[in-house]
Amino acid sequence: MTTPANNLVDASEGFFAIANSPEFRDDPYVFYKMLRDATPRLRTDFGLWFLSTYADAAAVLRDPHNSSDEKHSNLYEFFTEQARENGRELAVFDIPVMLFMDPPDHTRVRGLVQQAFTPRMVEQIRPRAQQLVDELLDAVAARGDNTFDVVTDLAYPLPVTIICQLLGVPVADHHRFAEWSQTLSRAIDPSPIRSPELETEITLAGVAFFEYFDALLNERRGAPGDDLLSALIAAEAEGDRLDGQELFGCALLLLIAGHETTVNLIGNGTLALLRDRDQLNRLRDDPSIARVAVDELLRYDSPIQMTQRIALEPFELGDGEVVAPGEQMIVMLGAANRDPAAFDDPNRLDVARAEARRHLSFGGGIHHCLGAALARVEGEVALSTLVRRFPGLDLAGEPERRPNFTLRGLATLPVSH
Numbered sequence: 517m518t519t520p521a522n523n524l525v526d527a528s529e530g531f532f533a534i535a536n537s538p539e540f541r542d543d544p545y546v547f548y549k550m551l552r553d554a555t556p557r558l559r560t561d562f563g564l565w566f567l568s569t570y571a572d573a574a575a576v577l578r579d580p581h582n583s584s585d586e587k588h589s590n591l592y593e594f595f596t597e598q599a600r601e602n603g604r605e606l607a608v609f610d611i612p613v614m615l616f617m618d619p620p621d622h623t624r625v626r627g628l629v630q631q632a633f634t635p636r637m638v639e640q641i642r643p644r645a646q647q648l649v650d651e652l653l654d655a656v657a658a659r660g661d662n663t664f665d666v667v668t669d670l671a672y673p674l675p676v677t678i679i680c681q682l683l684g685v686p687v688a689d690h691h692r693f694a695e696w697s698q699t700l701s702r703a704i705d706p707s708p709i710r711s712p713e714l715e716t717e718i719t720l721a722g723v724a725f726f727e728y729f730d731a732l733l734n735e736r737r738g739a740p741g742d743d744l745l746s747a748l749i750a751a752e753a754e755g756d757r758l759d760g761q762e763l764f765g766c767a768l769l770l771l772i773a774g775h776e777t778t779v780n781l782i783g784n785g786t787l788a789l790l791r792d793r794d795q796l797n798r799l800r801d802d803p804s805i806a807r808v809a810v811d812e813l814l815r816y817d818s819p820i821q822m823t824q825r826i827a828l829e830p831f832e833l834g835d836g837e838v839v840a841p842g843e844q845m846i847v848m849l850g851a852a853n854r855d856p857a858a859f860d861d862p863n864r865l866d867v868a869r870a871e872a873r874r875h876l877s878f879g880g881g882i883h884h885c886l887g888a889a890l891a892r893v894e895g896e897v898a899l900s901t902l903v904r905r906f907p908g909l910d911l912a913g914e915p916e917r918r919p920n921f922t923l924r925g926l927a928t929l930p931v932s933h
Contacts, residue, residue, distance in 0.1 A: 531558070531566065532706065541917045544821065544924075545863065548851035557833060563590055563843045568851035570858035570876070572833055576847050577880035582825035583618050584883055589826045590842035611726075613765040615704075615773070615883065622882060625762055628751050629770065630886060632682065632744050638889040641678060645897045648674050653905050656933075663912050666929040670902065671782035672775070675894050679774030683767065684736065684743025693728065696721040697772050698918070705921045706824070706846070729767050744770070774887055780819030780925030781895045785810070786902065787929055788817050788865055790911055795867045799903055802868075806900040809867035810892050813899070814853075815875035816865050821850040821924045823879055849876050850924065906933035 534540050540547055551558065551568050558566040567573055576582055586592055614625050631637065652673060656664045664670075672694075680687045699721035702714055710718070733749065740746035748766055751758040758766070789796040799809050824846050831839040839845060853875050854862040866872075878885035885891070903909060913930035 531560075535706075535921050541919070544850055545854050548848060548854060549863075551848075552851055552855065557837060563840070565839060565843060565845045566848060567833070567845055568848045568855075570852040570855040573847045573849065573852035573876055574880060575833065576825050576831070576845050577823070577876065577883070579831065580619065580882055581828055582831060582845070583828050584823075584825060585616050585618055586824070586826070586844075588828060588842065589844040591844055611765045611768070612762050613769050614886075615769055619882065621762075625758065625766065626882075626886065628748065628758060629744065629766060632747075633886050633890055635889045638893050641682075641890065642893050642897065644681075645674065645678060645894055646901070648677055649898050649901045653901065657905075663930065663932045666786050666902075666931055667779065667783050667926050668928070670898060671779045671786075671926075671929075674782070674898055675775035675778035675891075678890070678894065679771060682744055682774070683770060684741050684745040685732065685771065689728075693725065693771070696725050696728075697776065700725065700768075700772060701776050701923050702920060704923070725768060726764065729764055733763065733767070770887075773885075774890070776923055776925075777819045777885070777887070778891045778894045780923060781810070781814060781891060782898045783926035783929050784817040784819060784924065785813035785895065785899050786909075786931075787915055787926065788813055789867075789899070789903065790909065790931070792865045795865050796903055796909075799867050799900065800907060803900050803904070805868050806896045807892070808869065808872055810895040810899065811872040811875060812865065812867050812869045813895070814877040815859070815869075815872055816853070817924065818850045818853055818875070818877040819924060820877055820879070820922065821848070822922055823847050823849060823883075849879070852876050906931075909933050 534547065535544075548568055551566070556567070556569045557572065558568075560566075567576060612621065612625075614622060614629075617625060649670070652670050656669055673690075676690045676694075677687050679685075680690055699717050702710065703718045703722075733745065736743075736745050736749055740749060745767060748758060748763055752760060752763045789799065799805060824844055826844050827839040827841050829841055831845075833839060852858070856862050858874065859869075859871060878888040878891075910932050911930070912932040913928075915926050915930070916928040918925050918927045
């Protein structure tokens with residue numbers, strides 16, 4: 517890594533500057549190893565912890581007493597006040613989103629939607645996913661120009677179409693919220709790395725999303741259908757199960773989370789395979805390992821690099837180190853997934869890795885990703901079909917990374933076939 521990255525071990529305040537650098541965005545795993553080897557529990561002077569080992573990450577995520585609501589952090593008021601002094605407002609919405617809820621509200625709201633995402637229900641979507649992948653790749657082949665973009669031609673339209681159909685959102689509208697979704701996904705990046713300009717963009721995207729869904733939900737109230745939005749509206753009508761703001765928060769989260777992770781899984785996974793032809797050929801020649809391969813690709817280059825929790829009571833990490841109430845823990849999922857204490861030879865891609873499913877890319881505990889089963893099915897169908905249909909698949913240009921920190925993915929992935 518560069519000199520600034522090495523300085524980070526000695527000066528923790530440089531972390532977010534490094535996290536925003538092109539070098540980090542291109543390959544954060546070299547940095548993670550350096551951080552984990554030197555300071556696996558890095559605590560800043562202002563009480564922010566960076567945890568990079570698998571054991572710490574798993575312990576924090578699985579403890580239900582740690583909060584995911586940033587407003588419980590000692591730093592929340594600090595950053596809010598700092599933003600006001602700089603003449604701006606943080607893009608913090610009062611809309612309750614399940615991702616940042618604690619029990620009992622989280623338990624109640626999650627219970628209303630989780631039945632739509634059980635492995636059994638998701639398996640029923642597999643034939644539709646296969647049909648969509650075949651149609652998308654047929655369209656690529658029919659163009660006859662021997663090149664395409666994995667992100668725009670496959671990774672994005674597949675999960676967007678499926679989540680739109682599941683929710684009852686017109687697929688024809690997906691182009692309207694594509695940019696809003698990409699902007700709003702930056703809202704889960706840590707506050708210190710969000711610029712004033714980005715805060716404004718996030719706020720505007722949130723307003724646009726609200727106006728869109730407000731009209732759509734009103735339409736569904738008048739004419740309910742056989743979809744998840746209509747089911748959530750029915751729960752809203754019961755009053756004590758889901759209120760109007762929670763309904764919007766569910767719709768927003770399901771639409772964004774329902775495709776963002778899978779877009780990054782397919783993009784990151786394809787790039788990893790193209791950079792390791794032996795593993796690509798292994799997957800192509802043995803479709804039976806597709807499920808394991810998807811988990812290994814999730815581990816190897818996680819679509820979600822970090823999450824955060826706030827200690828509501830003293831939380832012991834082990835070895836006598838205690839996180840005080842109100843202190844915020846940044847759980848480095850990408851680093852934990854490359855921890856040699858948890859995975860043998862972790863920097864090696866192995867599409868048949870026996871312990872791959874132990875990865876933490878979907879989080880853990882009560883906030884384990886609701887759509888994990890759906891993302892796995894979509895990734896499995898897309899990646900296995902892609903390498904089978906185009907055995908000569910190869911890079912046709914330099915991939916472009918998205919600017920996000922929390923969500924790691926590609927904006928473009930040009931390939932030839």
